[in-house]
Structures are given as structure tokens and as C-alpha cells.
Amino acid sequence: MSKSLNTSASESEQTVAQVIDTIAATTPDVRHAIAEYRGQSNSVNPSGDDQLAADLRADELFEQRVLDIDGVATYASEERAEVETTDGRLHVAMDPLDGSSNLEPNSGMGTIFGVYSERPPTAGTNLLASGFVIYGPITSMVVARGGQVREYILEDGDKRLVDDDVTLPEEPTVFGFGGGVDSWTEDFESVAEEIRYELKLRYGGAMVADINQVLTYGGVFSYPKLQSRPEGKLRHQFEGHPMAYIVESAGGRSSDGERSLLETAPDELHSRTPLYLGNADLIERVESNVN
Numbered sequence: 450m451s452k453s454l455n456t457s458a459s460e461s462e463q464t465v466a467q468v469i470d471t472i473a474a475t476t477p478d479v480r481h482a483i484a485e486y487r488g489q490s491n492s493v494n495p496s497g498d499d500q501l502a503a504d505l506r507a508d509e510l511f512e513q514r515v516l517d518i519d520g521v522a523t524y525a526s527e528e529r530a531e532v533e534t535t536d537g538r539l540h541v542a543m544d545p546l547d548g549s550s551n552l553e554p555n556s557g558m559g560t561i562f563g564v565y566s567e568r569p570p571t572a573g574t575n576l577l578a579s580g581f582v583i584y585g586p587i588t589s590m591v592v593a594r595g596g597q598v599r600e601y602i603l604e605d606g607d608k609r610l611v612d613d614d615v616t617l618p619e620e621p622t623v624f625g626f627g628g629g630v631d632s633w634t635e636d637f638e639s640v641a642e643e644i645r646y647e648l649k650l651r652y653g654g655a656m657v658a659d660i661n662q663v664l665t666y667g668g669v670f671s672y673p674k675l676q677s678r679p680e681g682k683l684r685h686q687f688e689g690h691p692m693a694y695i696v697e698s699a700g701g702r703s704s705d706g707e708r709s710l711l712e713t714a715p716d717e718l719h720s721r722t723p724l725y726l727g728n729a730d731l732i733e734r735v736e737s738n739v740n
């Protein structure tokens with residue numbers, strides 16, 4: 450490798466590390482926003498979802514701090530229509546407050562991020578790192594980078610490593626499927642019915658927490674293709690890709706129903722995708738049923 454390529458690779462590594470640390474350092478302010486901005490904002494995001502004041506505040510905090518990092522070229526978010534740009538090489542896509550409908554009942558929610566080598570909308574194969582934060586009883590952060598998944602506890606925005614090799618257990622235990630049974634396709638319903646008898650239900654309405662159950666206990670999470678909405682609910686770039694990168698890096702599989710989510714690219718910045726994530730044999734079973 451030439452010297453200039455080496456330099457740019459290590460610059461990118463430094464930028465990725467700064468993005469991860471900046472997101473961690475912003476979490477105390479996001480926790481504060483969760484407590485202080487519980488109401489509606491009277492606006493909708495580009496997907497047509499009502500935005501809470503906390504969704505907007507979290508987005509504003511991350512946009513300012515992430516774009517301030519040397520080496521970050523763009524910030525894209527589930528909560529804003531356009532990609533924000535500055536000078537740099539890497540691209541950050543975020544769901545600033547995932548599962549914010551859990552704010553009213555005070556249940557878990559989180560932040561999802563992906564660092565891409567190309568400007569979104571782009572394929573999951575361009576991810577350099579991704580991660581999520583859970584604002585639960587404690588604030589934790591899971592990061593996938595260089596084929597390794599690590600879990601941290603965050604205290605005042607500082608990371609403390611608690612697991613340097615998060616790996617899906619071989620034996621699956623839990624499942625969580627979004628959408629009502631009436632809205633599922635017959636194909637998905639038949640495989641879901643089998644899985645329901647084999648595994649234990651864990652579904653909390655925030656994919657960060659539900660996927661963390663799968664990473665911890667093994668199993669499968671899905672927000673599938675729906676009869677009235679073949680594209681499913683979850684956003685490809687902001688939710689699907691980053692979570693797929695984590696699950697695959699932890700030894701599991703991801704799918705849009707046909708192939709790894711990472712091999713796919715959204716048609717548009719805010720496109721949705723059906724998604725299936727978890728232990729490889731379960732994802733293969735689901736894939737063979739839904740196609």
C-alpha cells in the first residue's frame with residue numbers, strides 16, 4: 450500500500466473513533482432531552498411519522514456535534530429530509546432517538562448510527578462501523594467495527610468496556626416480530642407460528658432493545674413485509690443497515706427476505722425495508738418461507 454493510502458486509511462480510522470466517542474459523549478444530553486422534551490412537536494419526519502420534541506432535540510444535538518468532527522463530510526438522519534454537508538471523507542447516518550413512541554410509557558429507546566465510506570443513500574457494504582445506544586436502566590453502547598462487536602457502559606458520556614467480543618449464542622432463545630399478526634403475509638405467519646412454539650417472546654417496541662435481547666440470548670428479530678406495506682416499516686439506511694452490520698459482525702445473519710441486508714441499497718434516503726436479523730439457521734428458515 451502506498452504511503453498516501455496508508456495515511457488516509459489511518460485518518461479514516463481516527464475519524465471513526467471520534468464519531469463513536471462523540472456519540473457516547475452526547476448521550477447525557479440526549480438523556481436530558483428524553484426527560485425534558487416529552488411532548489409532540491407538531492411536525493412529521495420524512496417517513497410521515499409524528500415527531501416528538503425529543504426526536505428533534507436529539508437530532509439537533511447529534512447534527513451539530515457529528516458535523517464538527519474533522520473528517521466527517523455528511524450527516525443524514527431519519528428526522529431530516531436532506532443530507533447536511535461539510536468538508537471531509539466519511540458519512541454518518543443516524544436514527545437519533547429510535548423507539549421514541551416508548552417515551553410516553555417510559556420504556557427503552559436508543560440511538561442508532563452508521564459510518565459509511567460513501568454518501569447515503571448507499572449500500573451496507575460501505576459501512577466502516579455502526580452501533581447503537583440503549584437509554585435503559587443504564588446507558589449502554591454496542592459498537593461493531595473491524596469484524597468485532599464490543600459493548601460499553603456509558604457513564605457521563607465516557608465508555609467503559611464490558612464485553613470485547615459480543616457473539617450471538619449458538620442456541621437461540623428469544624424472538625420479537627413487529628406488525629400485527631393480521632397484517633403479516635401468510636408466508637411469514639406460517640414460519641412465525643412455528644417459531645412462536647420454539648422460542649420465548651421478547652418484544653418491547655424499540656429495535657435497539659429488542660435486538661440487544663437477540664445479541665444476548667440468541668434468536669430472531671423481524672419487522673417483516675406487511676400485506677399493505679411490502680416495504681415493511683423500518684428505514685433501510687438509518688435502522689436496517691447499522692443493525693445488520695452489528696448482527697453479522699456478531700456471527701449472525703441479516704436479510705431483507707432474499708439476501709443479506711448489507712448487500713442491498715435503499716432506493717432513496719428514507720426508503721424502508723423488511724428486515725430479519727438473528728441466528729443464521731433461523732434467518733435461513735424465514736428466507737425460505739417468505740420467498
Ligand code: AHM
Nearest residue numbers: 547548549550627628654655656657
Ligand atoms: P421510530 O424510529 O420512529 O422510533 O420507529 C422505529 C421503531 C423500532 O424501534 C421498533 O422496532 C418499531 O418502530 C416498533 O414499531 P411498532 O410500534 O409497530 O411495534
Ligand code: MG
Nearest residue numbers: 544547548688
Ligand atoms: Mg427508528
